[in-house]
Amino acid sequence: MKLAVRLVDIAARGVLLHQQDAKSLGVFPGDRVEITNPSTGISIADYVETTSSLIKQGKLGIYHQSNEQLQVSDGQSLEVRVADRPVSLDYIRKKMDGDRLSREEIRMIVSDIVHDNLSPSEITAFVISSYINNLDIDEIEYLTRSMVETGDRLEFHTGPIVDKHSIGGVPGNKITFLVVPIIAAAGLLIPKTSSRAITGAGGTADLMEVLAPVEFSAVEVQQMTQKVGGVIVWGGATNIAPADDKIILQEYPFKIDQIGQMIASVMAKKFAVGAHVVAIDIPVGKYCKVHSIPEGQKLAQTFIEIGGRLGMRVECALTYGDAPVGRAIGPALEVKEALAILEGAASPNSLIEKSTVIAGIAFELAGKANRGEGMALALEILASGKALKKMKEIIAIQGGNPEITSDMVKPGEFSHVVKADRDGYVVEMNNRSLISIARTAGAPNDHGAGLYIHAKPGTHLSRGDPIFTLYAERKWRLEKALEIARTLRPIMVEGMLIDRVPNHQEWIPSRPQSNGVE
């Protein structure tokens, strides 16, 4: 059927047909049609959407992303043919029906995801079927390999290349800012790609942005790493394992993180940057992705197994995840805290210990230290000032200011100190609530937003002692964050909520005023 092009500027793949034309062609929404640019011979198979009002009969709406490939102009007449549906839909159906997918089947699905040959709904179907029916170890391996194959890769001619990864879920987990410079200062290469926060208060890439640009191509990542030994960049700007972002996009509405897809996502990125050794930090805790030690051990075994299949030496550390790492949550506050340690600060100890444990594992895997001696080497490099020097080189090569010091990194100008209303011990922190409060204050987009914890679990407090300080760049955000802090009760002292929130409502005598809050 001949139809006249009408370009539609939405950022998607797809073609829009009038219902009558669709009927004549015998296609329904979701079917594929093939369209060819007669001048170039380039043809694409694209999924059909139909309308009875927005496109006239005889017209063919072509969405922006489809036309990036096709390159046709408004009004041009094109031949439209019915095309076969992608076979990957049959493979997704297999997964729905509980069957195991072969390497070739997974490769085809991932390739179709990367090349936008599957609609968002079709990708969702793959994601949900994998979530419900699970992926076995072979499928995880195939998924990992397919993610690598469909993206860019770094190729270093020296080695060993080191990488690290922390499973998300713990606020304040800024260890990358210590691990990367320590590793690089030891003469190893660590091309670290990181993510931005989706549901957290700040991903490593959000944090690094406080210090330097983070968006680079794979080639640039490789070149910078070769020059200074390490980088801290945003993985999303590279074309490394690009399938992953498209999969995560479909998981997001349901707050799921399918375990096999998560492992494939992590391991694909490690493999694609050419890592030989990988240290993985698995926080275990009530509000973490992993809730128990046995669960963490099982996950660790799978990481190790997949790593082995791909020729990488992987070791995992199950870490304490029931409280934030260090005391700072939010981009500027976290970067400030990490820089201070590089500059020689002796606390917070949780941050120093965790960072050097992870760096130590990497040293041992890479043969830089004997078994059991990696952490000492990491501490030594940290104490020597070499890690600070290396961090400045990294900041410089990414285009930031290498003269920066922790003092120069400022949190937001609006702040409020939340104090204890009674004597007692801090008995519990709710990581999820702390994150919500930081996000409400503006993190991660407002770099200065976040919170600084004065009293961690086990600390004894007297009435009036500060528990945490909340920071924001905008006043209304601070107020809103304080408001939800009252509801969420993020830090418990002897089982009571400790908080102080200004109440602007009129005083109503019948409402009980004393709830343990000063």
Add this chain to the structure above:
Amino acid sequence: MKLAVRLVDIAARGVLLHQQDAKSLGVFPGDRVEITNPSTGISIADYVETTSSLIKQGKLGIYHQSNEQLQVSDGQSLEVRVADRPVSLDYIRKKMDGDRLSREEIRMIVSDIVHDNLSPSEITAFVISSYINNLDIDEIEYLTRSMVETGDRLEFHTGPIVDKHSIGGVPGNKITFLVVPIIAAAGLLIPKTSSRAITGAGGTADLMEVLAPVEFSAVEVQQMTQKVGGVIVWGGATNIAPADDKIILQEYPFKIDQIGQMIASVMAKKFAVGAHVVAIDIPVGKYCKVHSIPEGQKLAQTFIEIGGRLGMRVECALTYGDAPVGRAIGPALEVKEALAILEGAASPNSLIEKSTVIAGIAFELAGKANRGEGMALALEILASGKALKKMKEIIAIQGGNPEITSDMVKPGEFSHVVKADRDGYVVEMNNRSLISIARTAGAPNDHGAGLYIHAKPGTHLSRGDPIFTLYAERKWRLEKALEIARTLRPIMVEGMLIDRVPNHQEWIPSRPQSNGVE
């Protein structure tokens, strides 16, 4: 955040934000924002898509369907706020996790589907989770009720109201053209809504279109039924159980038909038209949706149970589904065959028998005939000519020509007779292949396309006897259909393919020429 409207004319719900604005707001694709028209106070919560190129920072792209509600103009400045995600996403997640959904949860999901509060991907997630984890009998009931509640309903003040339904899968199943006029001729009301073919060679609505318009509102369906006793209309044009079409749209790419959703879809439509008694035809056969008698019995029990819970008397007939019903496949051919029987033709017997069995069940359920005597009453009404007279009234009230006769209904002008190349018996028909061939010939859109079967299973054929005639409205379609007929082998005679296809390729001596085809 204040953004300036830019209307985007695609037929969807959604708003398009520049990535930077999305970041400042702290929203990701799939999140919801609330936007309000300041002049009217109307506000909508809509899902976010992001772009880095198509919309400038400071602009807010609003898709057509969203603006139908919102009614804002290009350039207008609007306040955009982060909105909560619909709670139905949590319920879908529950279903993913294998939990049972409550009545209220299903009601919320269906309501959000109908009101376009869920994106196509989110609807897919519901469909796939229900497919994999199944719906139990309570969930099917809730889904049925929710589908009814979110759409239009007919309210007749007389009764009993009759309805029928055939589970799809068997080609040539035009029994509605006999059942509806027989029932209506007996003085009962049968407001029959039907579907168009999605994967078949012609749905009842496609067939009826050969005789009269089929697109009416629920109110018109009710009025016409009250006047002449019955109609045969396209359900998709009414607003009866509108959730169903949106669910089917998401099932389509994967060729799935989740059993619970299918039952809910059928029963919701029956309940919404006010049916008191329902006869359900469940074809059982190799290429049908139901493959065995026990499977059919189980399905029948669920239909009966759901019917009972909604106060409808349901009876099911398991019917022979291994061969087409009658001899004609494709809109015009099928209508011609049905009209001929109404006019007095004594064959094909399979069609007469099946139609009067189903009509008979309805008579017995409605108390028009004693148990075991319904079919005789149906045959009597058919023989009396009253059913033909009633069919003409139905055609007339829907705006068609009541003077039409079976002779006047013509198949496509291009045809080819496929003949037997040997003596033998017809041993098997492949319904799926017959449908593919009819579709390739142009059915259901080209009303004249289809095939007429001369020899059904068990028939003895001599060499040169016709097996079937293929019809098309366009020559190239006929040729293409003949081509695939050779590949698909739709009708087997003594285990050999019977077909005759002109071969336009050069003769290559080394290729074997004899494969049992003349």
